[in-house]
Amino acid sequence: MFSASDHAFALYTYGKSPYLGECVESLLSQTTKSHILISTSTPNESISSTASKYGVKLFINSGKPGIAHDWNCAIEHCETPLITIAHQDDLYEFRYTERMLDKVNSSARPLIFFSGHGELRPEGKVTSNKLLNIKRTLLKPLEGGRLNSSRLVRRRCLSLGSPICCPAVTYVMPNLNKPMFVEGFKSDLDWQAWEKFSRTEGSFAYDPEVLMWHRIHGGSETSALIKDNTRTREDLAMLSLFWPKPVAKFINHFYAAGQKSNG
Secondary structure, X not given: OOOHHHEEEEEEEOOOOOOHHHHHXXXXXXXXXXXXXXXXXXXXXXXXXXXXXXXOEEEEOOOOOOHHHHHHHHHHOOOOOEEEEEEOOXXXXXXXXXXXXXXXXXXXXXXXXXXXXXXXXXXEXXXXXXXXXXXXXXXXXXXXXXXXXXXXXXXXXXXXOOOOOHHHEEEEHHHOOOOOOOOOOOOOHHHHHHHHHHOOOOEEEEEEEEEXXXXXXXXXXXXXXXXXXXXXXXXHHHHOOOOOHXXXXXXXXXXXXXXXXXX
């Protein structure tokens, strides 16, 4: 059985985010307290002062910055078997850690835990829109827990896109192989990880309740990758792991249209 002392939030940050402090506060406000650290490859006064203000340990990554490298570094800084890579712009509901531990401890050989998520937009919190509803539909087979160990079901949930929100995920490290993230992808490295995990014996522990909020804004890295078509190219590469190339291209045409809601 895992306890709160077995979990850490590794808060990945880069540059200067005006939302970093809010993210840290949401982690500190969890009903079930666990470890928190900040990991960055772009040290600056803003990050240092935020870490100092909230009394959170700050780790500076070595090596050439890159999203896969940075996420792998965030994991390496942790000494716990359960790790959540928090993102600097996002927020977590107070019961995220509590609900995560409940699900992980009631699952057979869990690989990852993930929750439902909503969006933070300039107009406020959004719990329902076309894209969010599609993602929830794709994940519906995993809700009851009976099918979350099925390789076929897990892969089918991932075959039409990535419905799992990366910062909503907790990794159960004893059941996963390192490195977690592979160099080369900039946008879909999380989807690539889910695909790899879907071929591994174990379960995806899923709580459909909205337990974290993903911020959508024009200055985000995701929005930048959509604008230069990196996202579309990587989506096609990922879809091709599940479908014949002509079918993957057909699906990607419609999947790319859904990106317009991000930013």
